[in-house]
Amino acid sequence: DAGITQSPRHKVTETGTPVTLRCHQTENHRYMYWYRQDPGHGLRLIHYSYGVKDTDKGEVSDGYSVSRSKTEDFLLTLESATSSQTSVYFCAISESRTGTEAFFGQGTRLTVV
Amino acid sequence: AQSVSQHNHHVILSEAASLELGCNYSYGGTVNLFWYVQYPGQHLQLLLKYFSGDPLVKGIKGFEAEFIKSKFSFNLRKPSVQWSDTAEYFCAVNALGSARQLTFGSGTQLTVLP
Numbered sequence: 138d139a140g141i142t143q144s145p146r147h148k149v150t151e152t153g154t155p156v157t158l159r160c161h162q163t164e165n166h167r168y169m170y171w172y173r174q175d176p177g178h179g180l181r182l183i184h185y186s187y188g189v190k191d192t193d194k195g196e197v198s199d200g201y202s203v204s205r206s207k208t209e210d211f212l213l214t215l216e217s218a219t220s221s222q223t224s225v226y227f228c229a230i231s232e233s234r235t236g237t238e239a240f241f242g243q244g245t246r247l248t249v250v
Numbered sequence: 251a252q253s254v255s256q257h258n259h260h261v262i263l264s265e266a267a268s269l270e271l272g273c274n275y276s277y278g279g280t281v282n283l284f285w286y287v288q289y290p291g292q293h294l295q296l297l298l299k300y301f302s303g304d305p306l307v308k309g310i311k312g313f314e315a316e317f318i319k320s321k322f323s324f325n326l327r328k329p330s331v332q333w334s335d336t337a338e339y340f341c342a343v344n345a346l347g348s349a350r351q352l353t354f355g356s357g358t359q360l361t362v363l364p
Contacts, residue, residue, distance in 0.1 A: 170351065170352075177259075177356055179254075179256075179340055179354040179357045180340065182351050185351055238284060238296050239352055241293040241295075
């Protein structure tokens with residue numbers, strides 16, 4: 138398995154509180170991604186990064202922000218969590234934007250109550 | 251923008267039955283195609299991928315997929331399923347030249363009865 142660690146693995150938080158999820162990789166891959174997985178929707182891209190301090194929005198970026206200050210770390214922040222953000226969040230990495238596969242982390246189950 | 255359709259949301263088979271899961275994508279240009287599998291409680295793992303060349307690709311655990319460009323399809327097949335194949339299967343497309351990243355279908359839950 139690729140060296141990807143997500144933390145925390147499980148979190149329950151209250152509506153309106155900020156939440157930060159961390160993705161750490163040991164593969165030195167340039168591209169990192171945050172997806173959310175919801176029943177009936179598959180995986181949807183939230184944000185991605187193509188290098189340190191270089192990030193861009195995915196298809197469901199509203200309510201989320203990201204930061205990448207080091208190659209190995211990609212943080213996802215929910216500024217003010219809402220119940221609609223209850224989901225399973227997956228981090229993924231790849232060597233290039235196209236032409237190679239993405240490797241996924243174990244996921245973070247977030248519940249907003 | 252590209253999109254991926256998986257028409258079978260839930261498939262139930264008995265062991266030894268043959269499997270075919272449909273995947274269609276919409277994008278007029280060159281694509282890379284993937285099938286990922288997610289076993290219960292686990293992360294996504296790559297089953298197989300198509301970049302170019304032989305449109306029939308073989309993956310792990312006896313799975314294969316055929317890329318039919320004229321039909322914009324990349325269907326997953328296995329001649330004889332096992333109980334351990336119970337999982338959710340995702341088709342994904344990476345459209346070369348597009349600003350979009352890897353796009354996933356909504357997934358197909360496969361249940362194999364012993």
